[in-house]
Amino acid sequence: MGIEGGHAIENDIRLLREFYRLGVRYMTLTWSNTTSGATPPVNIDDPRSSTNNGLTDFGKQVVIEMNRLGMMVDISHVADKTFYDAVASSRAP
Numbered sequence: 001m002g003i004e005g006g007h008a009i010e011n012d013i014r015l016l017r018e019f020y021r022l023g024v025r026y027m028t029l030t031w032s033n034t035t036s037g038a039t040p041p042v043n044i045d046d047p048r049s050s051t052n053n054g055l056t057d058f059g060k061q062v063v064i065e066m067n068r069l070g071m072m073v074d075i076s077h078v079a080d081k082t083f084y085d086a087v088a089s090s091r092a093p
Contacts, residue, residue: 002074005031006038006062013065026072029059029082037062038086039079054081055089063089 001024008027009015016027029038033045037059039052055063063086066073073090075083 002026002028002072004028005033005077006035006059007031007033009062011036011058013061016062016065016071017069020069020071024071026074027066028074028076029055029062029078029086031077035059038082040077040082041079052079052081054079055085060085060089064091067092 003009003019003024003026006027006029009019019027029035030040032040032042034040034043036056038055041052059082063073067090073086075086078086
């Protein structure tokens with residue numbers, strides 16, 4: 001199982017752990033809307049806004065925790081800078 005969009009963890013890394021416990025094995029960091037952790041290439045909530053801001057500190061913590069748990073970090077639907085930040089933050093494929 002997977003999660004299409006980091007907004008599902010509602011800014012709470014404990015929810016990420018709970019989803020993992022329930023069988024989720026990957027999460028897309030964002031899905032066409034900006035989350036507290038990552039930015040997409042186009043924000044459906046405000047298409048004119050700049051969305052190439054990459055990962056926030058919280059987003060980097062999410063990637064690190066996903067690595068620790070053994071979850072795949074899905075980088076579909078992310079902005080270029082978010083992609084590079086995720087690669088730099090990740091210690092696993």
